[in-house]
Amino acid sequence: MSVKKTVTIIGIVCAVIVVIGGLVSWTTVPPNKPRITVINGSLTQFYLNNNTLYYNLALNIAFKNPSITKPINYKHIETTxxxxxxxxxLETFTSSPFKQGAKDTNVLSLNFQGQQIVKFSEDVLSQFQSETVAGAYTINVAVVLQILKFSYKPHTLCLLKVPLRFNSTSTSGSFRVTQCSVQKN
Known part of the structure; x- marks a missing residue:
């Protein structure tokens, strides 16, 4: 066999190995972690009466897939x-799984509403009273994403300052769009 044919065969074999390696990594490497941003939030009810906290919290959370090539397939999203x-x-989205295309953004609207018996320490009660005077409350939202086909669940924390709305047109302040921190597990 001539040297030219040997070099050609080696080149073809190397190209095939690179293509197969690329396909294997394409199907087994998890997608980029999504970017999660709370784009709107409001409280229409948030008060304490006889150790019962009454609340109505509405949030709009944007999920952006930063990948330019890979979609993300969500099994479900849990928020607390x-x-x-x-x-x-706990608010869990278990409706049908959804696929988010490359560079796409999906917005989910959440509503936490109800009442809960609480026992605030003096420090927490003092903070609650200060925030009541200020008209905005510190709310932390945790988001756990279950991604289909991959065994990791990205965990996210969103640290929010949410204004109390007195009616549909006035608020005690405006909500600031908040980027959440995402960690892969």
């Missing part, structure tokens, strides 16, 4: 909202 250490009921 907290005021200090008090946990609101």
């Amino acid at each position: 909202a907290r005021y200090i250490d008090e946990r609101f009921p």
Whole structure:
């Protein structure tokens, strides 16, 4: 066999190996972690009466796929909202899984509404009273994404300052768009 044919065969074999390696990594490497931003938030009810916290929190959360080539397939999204250490009921999106295309953004609207018996320490009660006077409350939202086909669940924390709305047109302040911090597990 001539040297020219040997070089050609080696080149073809190398090209095939690179293509197969690329296909394997394309199907087994998880997508980029999504960018999560809370784009709007408001409280239409947030008060304490006889150790019962009454709340109505509305949030719009944007999920952006930063990849220019890979979609993200979500199995479901779980969110939990907290005021200090008090946990609101867990909100889980278990409707049909959805696929988010490359560079796409999807917005989910959440509503945490209800009442909960709480026992605030003096420090937390003092903070609650100060925030009531200011008209905006510190709310932390945790988001857990379950991505289909991959065994990791990105965990996210969103640290928010949410204004109390007195009616549909006036608020005690405006909500600031907040970028959440995402970690891969």
